[in-house]
Amino acid sequence: MAAAVAADAAVAESGLVIPDRQLIDFSEFLHPSSPHGRRATADAILHGFQTAGFVYLKNHPIPAATLQTAFARSADFFALPDEAKRALAWDSPVANRGYSSLGREKVTQLADAAAVDALRTAAPDLKESLEIGRDDEAGHPNKWPREQAQDQDQGQDQDQQKQQIRAGFHADMMRFFHLCRRLHLDVMRAVALGMGLDEEFFDPFLHVGDNTLRLLHYPGVKADVFRANPGQVRAGEHSDYGSITLLFQDSRGGLQVRSPTGHFVDATPIPGTIVVNAGDLLARWSNDTIKSTIHRVVEPPRDEEEHPPRYSIAYFCNANFASNVDTLPGTYASESDKKYEQINVGQYLAQRLAATY
Ligand SMILES: O=C(O)CCC(=O)C(=O)O
Ligand SMILES: [Fe+2]
Secondary structure (H helix, E strand, O other), X not given: OHHHHHHHHHHHHOOOOOHHHHEEEOXXXXXXXXXXXXXXXXXXXXXXXXXXXXXXXXXXXXOHHHHHHHHHHHHHHHOOOHHHHHOOEOOOOOOOOEEEOOOOOOOOOOOOHHHHHHHHHHOOOOOEEEEEOOXXXXXXXXXXXXXXXXXXXXXXXXHHHHOOEOOOHHHHHHHHHHHHHHHHHHHHHHHHHHOOXXXXXXXXXXXXXXXXXXXXXXXXXXXXXXXXXXXXXXXXXXXOOOOEEEEEEOOOOOEEEEOOOXXXXXXXXXXXXXXXXXXXXXXXXXXXXXXXXXXXXXXXXXXXXXXXXXXXXXXXXOOXXXXXXOOOOXXXXXXXXXXXXXXXXXXXXXHHHHOOO
């Protein structure tokens, strides 16, 4: 209870547009305590996506211990020597798996590759990441770091061992991947219910799990770096591409979302919550009734000479790459109200990703 009150206060302080509706108790959707709980929660989630473009979920089904493990594993990964990480380099937007070193990806709204290049040179993002997809997509294997043998060091020298990660990384990450995948389905069921669609409307578009788990590390950085270059950010402003993103952040801060009035406001970390934002695919699918909000990661709002590292984990949910999506029923009155053509999901995403790397 006290935690919930503190969380409400944190949302209000962050100056978001509709504070009381932004923080949503997801257990009321999964296990409603009243006859109207499920429907009311679905409405609140949809309303959040239609207005601010994002919500905070509390009392969600990802166990705190699982999250702690995922963050610890992520820190282990980024602590590997450069050589071990670079051996896993991200190399294609279609596969969208692997390691991106500092400055490799420049997230932005610019679609033109030359403009993105110019921006990347002027103010590179201060982050590194590892993208992990589903483990069973033909032709696109994940790029896993080598794991230490459970029974340790027989015949290995120390140098070899340093290149390897503690055993269990792959298994823990895939366990986490599948919990997020389940949550994606449930959040989309809430969206469907809120929109007056059959609750399972989205299920056949999502069941393959063509999603991406991204581990993110923003290394420690001196405040001077931000002073020297006013355009410097940890991650540039962008919208996400897919259906929704589940974003787990540590307590450092720096994430900002653009409010409907055009100002960037802090999306303050609230312990125990997930920031869930709608992506471009869902905005398009919903005939722009749902908003895909621009966000970025900037210098944390603390007066420090040196900002400590920040870790976050983004789970980018999509729809099945093989699916074609057409404007959702109920978001248009007549054919001429449809703003977009039907589109193939895989092609759409590969095209968007190709512009940012
Ligand atoms: O690190 C964060 O909090 C945000 C990351 C993000 O927006 C992204 O990777 O798309
Ligand atoms: Fe994002």
